Structures are given as C-alpha cells and as structure tokens.
Amino acid sequence: MAHEIPAVELAPGVNLPTIGFGTWQITGRSAYESARAALDAGYRHIDTATMYGNEEEIGRALRDSGLDRSEVFITTKLPPSQAGKERQTLDASLKALGVDFVDLWLIHWPPARGRSLPTWVSFLEQRDAGRIRSAGVSNYDTALVDELIKETGETPVVNQVPWSPAQHDPRFLDDMRDRRVVVEGYSALKNTPLDDPRLVKIAEAHGVTVPQVVLRWQLHHDVVIIPKSTHPERMAQNLAVLEFSLTADEIATVNDV
Template sequence: MAHEIPTAELAPGVALPVVGFGTWQITGTSAYESTRTALDVGYRHIDTATMYGNEAEIGRALRDSGLDRSDVFITTKLPPSQAGRERQTIEASLKALGVDYVDLWLIHWPPSRGKSLPTWVSFLEQRDAGRARSLGVSNYDAQLIDELIRETGETPVVNQVSWSPSEHDPKFLDEMRERRIVVEGYSSLKNTRLDDPRLVAIAAAHDATVPQVVLRWQLHHDIVIIPKSTRESRMRENLAVLGFELTADEIAAIDAV
C-alpha cells in the first residue's frame, strides 16, 4: 500500500503522504503496538507531538519495523508553553524518537501574544541546523501566518487544523492555497455526525462507511488526513479511501453538511 499513497510536495525532496496515521491520545504500549501495526499495513506518515507523550514508543516502533528512516515521514509539534525553548524541545523529541531529524515540525498552537514570531525564527534556525526538514504551524489563521511571512520571508509549508464537513470553510482553504500552504485536517470523524442521512446515503452508494466518505471528501479538497485508530481493521479501512472517488455532486452535498 505504501507506494500507492499520493504525496504533497512541501519543499524540494520533502514529500508528505496525504494519508497519515494520527497518534493523539494513544500512549504507552498501545502507542507502540498501534504504530507498529500502522507501519506494517502500509502507513508511511506518522503524526505525533511533544504533548502527546508517545514519541519514545513511536520511535521504538519505527526501529522495530525494520523500515529505513528515510521511508517514514515523521511529524512532531512544539507546545506553545515551550516557546523560548525551541532547541531544547526539538532535541528532546529527536532523542525520544531515536532519529536525527523530523520531516515536519509544527508550532502546535499559537503561543501567547508576541511569542509567535520569535518562535518561528527559532524554528528556522533549527531547520537550518538540520533538525527538521520542513516547518509549519497548527491552529493558525491567515493573519497570524502573514505576520510570520512578512517578518521572515519564510512561509509555513503546512497548517494543521480541525476539519470536518460541519467546519468546512472554503475561504480559509483559498487563503491557504494562495500562500501555497498544505492544509492537514484533524478530528474530522470526532466532529462529524456519522448518522447524518446525507452521509449515510453517499456511503451506501459507494459500498463504503461514513468515516471513509468523510476522509475521502477531505482528500478531494486537497486536505491531508491523519485519522487515528488502535484497530488494524480500521487502519486498513482508512487507507482504503484511496480506492474510490466521490462525484462532484456528492462533494457539494458534503460541503453543505
């Protein structure tokens, strides 16, 4: 499956698989076992964060998988509380993960007023030092991003935000596309009424599940998906969204949800 997952180019030589494995709220033995399983069934993009408390387990799963480091795209994130401690935080993440670099490092939430820009400057320094291959943000609006661009000339390559049919915001997507920023969507299933009759009907038309339809809908909008699960069957089901396409009318109907 791994070679069949399309990618989004973030920077020269940095390709982000558009289907990733999310690890929020998965900790301890479960984090290790789930990540091992995800890698075994074909995921090559693992999303974690300092505040998730599972980087060490993910690192062990990566080592035990037998895969080359270069074959797996790893994202982690800096908590806003660690603004001013960027180098210490990324070094701790790298040590926990057991790697020399991460492929994508995000500012998890905008730090308190006045700290976003200094944090971004420090991010650029850590990237240039080789600790991260690409940099982005999470939960930022266009105004906050424009401040970073204006002051440094460097644009975040990714903005990871909560996304679901009920949160669909074409204006926001247009703003990100204008800045050539890839949008990643999280909590898409958590924030969706999975019994919505419109979604149920579309799922039935494709012999798919409602979660698959929601994830496929995101991909049609060029939104990277990072669903999480501790069950192998659900992991495979989430990867299988690459196997069908929604019609334009179906996409519009989900937009309206």
C-alpha cells in the same frame, strides 16, 4: 500500499504523504502497538507531538518495523508553553524518537502574544541546521500565518487545523492555497454526525463506511488526513479511501453536512 499513497511536495525532496497516521490520545503500549500496526499496514506518515507523550513509543515502533528512516515521514510539534525553549524541546523529541531529524516540526498552537514570531525564527534556524526538514504551524488563522510571512519572508509549509464538514471553510482553503500552505485536517470524524442520512446514502452508494466518505471528502479538497485508530481493520479502511471517488454532487452534499 505505501507506494500508492499520493504525496505533496513541501520542499525539494520533502514529500508529505496525503494520508498519515494520527496518534493523539494513544499512549504507552497502545501507542507502540498501534504505530507498528500502522507501519505494517502501509502508512509512511506518522503524526505525533511533544504534548501527546508518545514519541518514545513511536520511535521504538519505527525501529522495530525494519523500515529505513528515509521511508517514514515523521511530524512532531512544539507545545506553545515551550516557546523560548525551542532547541531544548526539539532535542528531547529527537532523543525520544531515536532519530537525527524530523521531517516536519509544527508550532502546535500559537504561543502567548508576542512569542509566535521569535518561535518561528527558531524553527527556521533548526531547519537550516538540518535538524528538521520542514517547518509549519498548527491551529493558525490566516492573519497569524501572514504575520510570519511578512516578518521573515518564510512561509509555513503546513497548517494543521481541525477540519470536518461542519468546519468546512472554502475561503480559508483558498487563503492557504494562495500562500502555498498545505492544510492538514484533524478530528474530522469526531466533529461529524456520522449517522447523518446524507452521509449514509453516499456511503451506501459506494459500498463504504461513512468515516471513509468523510476522509475521502477531505482528500478531494486537497486536505491531508491523519486519522487515528487502534484497530488494524480500521487502519486498513482509512487507507482504502484511495480506492473510490466522490462525485461533484456528493462533495457538495458533504460540504453542507
């Protein structure tokens, strides 16, 4: 199924699959087994972070999968506490993952006051050195993104933020689109009342689950999704959201959940 997952271009030759596999709170043997299962299921985008403590397991899963490094898009993130130690942190991530580069490196949260800009400059240096293919941010508001653009002339290619119907913010999406920043959404299911009758009705109309409706809704808003699961059947269900579409009325209904 890997070739069927649409991708968005972040930079020339750098294509981010719009469905990825999230790994937050999955550690140890479970991280390895889940990442292997996801790759076997057809995922070609794995999202991790230094803070998650599972980069080594994900790297081993990638090697054991038999897939070529070029086939899998890998994202990791710098903890804000490591601002000022960007190169050392990236060194550790690359070593743990067992790769020469990552496809996307994100500032996980805005660092302490005054540290965001120098951290971003360091990210750009690592990109220019070929150790990361693209650079972005996570949990940044529009003003913080604009600060980076104004001071360096370089726009983060991705902003990874929590996204769910309850957190739906059309103005923020418009702001990011205007700046050509791709929005990645996390914790969509955690932050959604999955028993909401409106969601249940939509799911029944399509013969799918409520989580699938919520994930498909995100894709309709051009938000990249990174659902996590340790269950292969749910991994497959999350990929299957590409097999149906919501109507304009259904999208509007989910917007208001």
